[in-house]
Amino acid sequence: MRTIEQTAALREELASLRARGEIGFVPTMGNLHQGHLQLVREAKRRARHVVASIFVNPLQFGPEEDLDKYPRTLAADQEALTAEGVSLLFTPSVETLYPVPLEQQTRVSVPGISSLYCGASRPGHFDGVATVVCKLFNIVQPDIAVFGRKDYQQLAVIRRMVGDLAMPVEILGVDTVREQDGLAMSSRNQYLRPEERALAPGLYTTLRGGAERIRAGERDYRQLAADLRTQLDSMGFRSDYIEVVDADTLLSPGPEARCLAILAAAWLGAARLIDNVEIPLAAAGGSSQEESSR
Numbered sequence: 001m002r003t004i005e006q007t008a009a010l011r012e013e014l015a016s017l018r019a020r021g022e023i024g025f026v027p028t029m030g031n032l033h034q035g036h037l038q039l040v041r042e043a044k045r046r047a048r049h050v051v052a053s054i055f056v057n058p059l060q061f062g063p064e065e066d067l068d069k070y071p072r073t074l075a076a077d078q079e080a081l082t083a084e085g086v087s088l089l090f091t092p093s094v095e096t097l098y099p100v101p102l103e104q105q106t107r108v109s110v111p112g113i114s115s116l117y118c119g120a121s122r123p124g125h126f127d128g129v130a131t132v133v134c135k136l137f138n139i140v141q142p143d144i145a146v147f148g149r150k151d152y153q154q155l156a157v158i159r160r161m162v163g164d165l166a167m168p169v170e171i172l173g174v175d176t177v178r179e180q181d182g183l184a185m186s187s188r189n190q191y192l193r194p195e196e197r198a199l200a201p202g203l204y205t206t207l208r209g210g211a212e213r214i215r216a217g218e219r220d221y222r223q224l225a226a227d228l229r230t231q232l233d234s235m236g237f238r239s240d241y242i243e244v245v246d247a248d249t250l251l252s253p254g255p256e257a258r259c260l261a262i263l264a265a266a267w268l269g270a271a272r273l274i275d276n277v278e279i280p281l282a283a284a285g286g287s288s289q290e291e292s293s294r
Contacts, residue, residue, distance in 0.1 A: 001082045003089045007139055010090050014051070014140065017087060021048025025142035025169075027133060030054040031071040032080050035177035035185040039146045040084045042174050047144050052081055053090040053136055058102060060128030071187055090140070097135060108134045110157050110164070113250055117263055118153050118274065121240050126157050133158055137169055145169050150176040150184045152263055152276045156250055176275070178204070184275050191271040200268055202235045207262050207277045210244070214260060214279050221253060225262075232266055240265040240272065247278055257281060 004010045017023060024047030026039045043050045054077060061067040074091065081089055098105050107127050113119075114126035137145065147155050155173050162171055176184045182204040183189065183197075192200055210228050218224055221244035229239040245251060247259040258281055265274045 001078070001086050001089055003078060003091055005091050005093065005096065007092065007096060010088065010139065013088055017049040017051075018141075022143040023047055023140065024050045024144045024146060025136070025140050026050065026052045026086075026146050027136050028052060028054055029056045029070065029187070030077050031073050031187040032077045033177075033185045033187065035148055035150065037080060037084055038177050039148060039174050040081065040086060042172060043144060043146045044085060046146075046172065047142075049087045050085065051088045051090065051140055051142065052086050053092070053140070055090075055092055055097065055132065055136075057097075057128055057132040058094060059098075059105065059107070059131055060125050062122055062125065065122070066188075066191075071190065090136075097132065105131070107131045108161060110161050113153070113160055114157055116153070116250060117241055117243060118265060121265065126154070129154055130157060130161050134161065134165070134167075137162075137167055142169055144172060146172045146174060148176060149173045149276070150186070150274065152261060152274075153250065184273070186273065188271050188273070191269065193269055196236075196269045196271070199236050200271075200273060203232065203237065203264060203266055203268075203273055203275050204277075206231050206235075207242075207264055207275055210242075210262050211277045211279045214244070214262075221260075228262070228264070232264075236268070238267040240267065242266075 002013065004013060024043030026043050028036050040050055040052060056070050058067055078089060108130040109127045110130050119126050147158060149155060159171050162169060178184055181201040183201045206228055210224055213224060225242045225244055228242045232239045242264040244260055244262050246253045246257040247261040253260055260279045260281060261276050263276045265272060
């Protein structure tokens with residue numbers, strides 16, 4: 001695996017790879033865990049060559065968020081990606097991706113969907129995500145790009161951007177990789193103190209309980225979400241939001257919804273945890289299985 005920092009050098013290497021097969025792309029912020037590596041494995045399964053990037057994107061962090069202390073573990077990440085057979089790793093500096101001051105940087109905005117849920121709690125976050133992903137897509141020009149379903153709203157934003165801007169890249173979503181106790185793997189889990197780590201799987205347990213109620217026939221989604229927030233807060237979380245949404249639109253479910261998702265974000269100490277579950281409505285009678293790994 002070659003690690004490349006500059007755009008021109010990366011494009012030169014990509015031209016050679018592209019002549020020999022499809023390119024799969026996995027953009028990350030580093031501090032890689034098994035969830036990231038599962039994305040790499042899916043990219044490798046679908047494309048001949050895999051390119052990864054590591055870039056801690058300042059545009060998607062708010063002024064009071066953890067940009068400066070976000071964990072950076074490049075040497076370990078390089079070792080892990082090499083073991084997975086990645087062809088190229090792009091590690092641009094902020095100056096490489098954003099050669100003008102950040103306040104003057106052209107930005108990509110995906111209206112509507114970006115202002116909900118995490119977007120309401122983190123204003124401007126998804127503009128930062130859309131901007132950096134758009135820029136990376138323009139540089140790498142992949143055939144396939146792979147993202148995790150743990151970041152459910154992010155995946156929806158990227159899919160909308162790709163569709164609206166007619167980008168010739170297929171977006172793949174990969175199920176959430178979890179610890180043995182159900183906690184979704186995340187780089188921010190290391191912010192949890194031992195006693196908080198013991199409580200953290202309660203987020204997923206709570207969402208699965210909500211999914212069970214929907215499968216049993218409950219359709220008062222607003223009351224269900226309120227009940228789940230109360231449950232989380234009683235366990236020691238500080239719930240940011242819990243919402244039952246149409247999995248396709250991320251809006252309130254209508255009678256035409258075929259699949260629901262329960263989306264949640266909650267604070268536990270210094271860590272803001274996000275998670276989700278999907279519930280096909282056909283499963284309400286027990287005929288389908290919940291995609292419980294998401």
